[in-house]
Amino acid sequence: MIGINETEALATVFANTRKKKRNIDLLTLAENLEFLKNIYKDTGKVAKKVGLTKEMVRELLLPLYLPDEIKTLVRSRKIDRIGDIVEISKIKDNESKLKFALSLAGFTSDDVRDLKRMVKYTNIDLNKAVKTLTDLKDQNLHIIVIDVKDSTYKKLKKKAAAARKNVPEFVRELMEEFAQEGVKNE
Numbered sequence: 001m002i003g004i005n006e007t008e009a010l011a012t013v014f015a016n017t018r019k020k021k022r023n024i025d026l027l028t029l030a031e032n033l034e035f036l037k038n039i040y041k042d043t044g045k046v047a048k049k050v051g052l053t054k055e056m057v058r059e060l061l062l063p064l065y066l067p068d069e070i071k072t073l074v075r076s077r078k079i080d081r082i083g084d085i086v087e088i089s090k091i092k093d094n095e096s097k098l099k100f101a102l103s104l105a106g107f108t109s110d111d112v113r114d115l116k117r118m119v120k121y122t123n124i125d126l127n128k129a130v131k132t133l134t135d136l137k138d139q140n141l142h143i144i145v146i147d148v149k150d151s152t153y154k155k156l157k158k159k160a161a162a163a164r165k166n167v168p169e170f171v172r173e174l175m176e177e178f179a180q181e182g183v184k185n186e
Contacts, residue, residue, distance in 0.1 A: 009035045027074045030063040070101045078105035117145035
């Protein structure tokens with residue numbers, strides 16, 4: 001929000017609350033409303049200035065109070081309905097909020113399990129894992145996270161090296177071959 005001024009914030013709010021289709025995500029809209037709230041010092045005054053109800057302004061500010069992982073989904077417009085954000089906000093614990101948010105964003109229970117494995121076994125930040133999975137889903141790609149014994153991994157690594165590939169490339173090719181054979185046999 002660096003470089004924003006009152007006029008720009010008002011224009012952004014007006015342009016994105018007067019019609020069915022918004023040009024910005026709900027988090028950006030909330031940031032503009034928060035900027036105005038800091039100027040006018042009161043949600044009621046903001047509501048009056050922008051021509052919305054106080055309750056609507058309160059709801060539009062809710063994305064600011066979501067966990068970062070969910071903000072990522074809002075920023076990328078995977079969650080883009082204020083009603084969904086209101087429902088997420090009603091949930092008390094952050095893990096349940098995230099599970100619900102991911103289901104709203106089109107993530108399956110398998111995706112949620114894979115996210116948990118990514119975080120647990122790679123020490124990747126959950127926010128980054130959500131963004132990675134979101135970006136891949138947009139490209140119709142999927143991540144499969146599986147646990148393998150060290151001895152199995154060493155064998156895969158050796159076979160991959162012999163094929164002049166890294167382990168993920170080698171396993172991907174094995175899976176694609178397996179899937180193709182399954183199609184032929186059906």
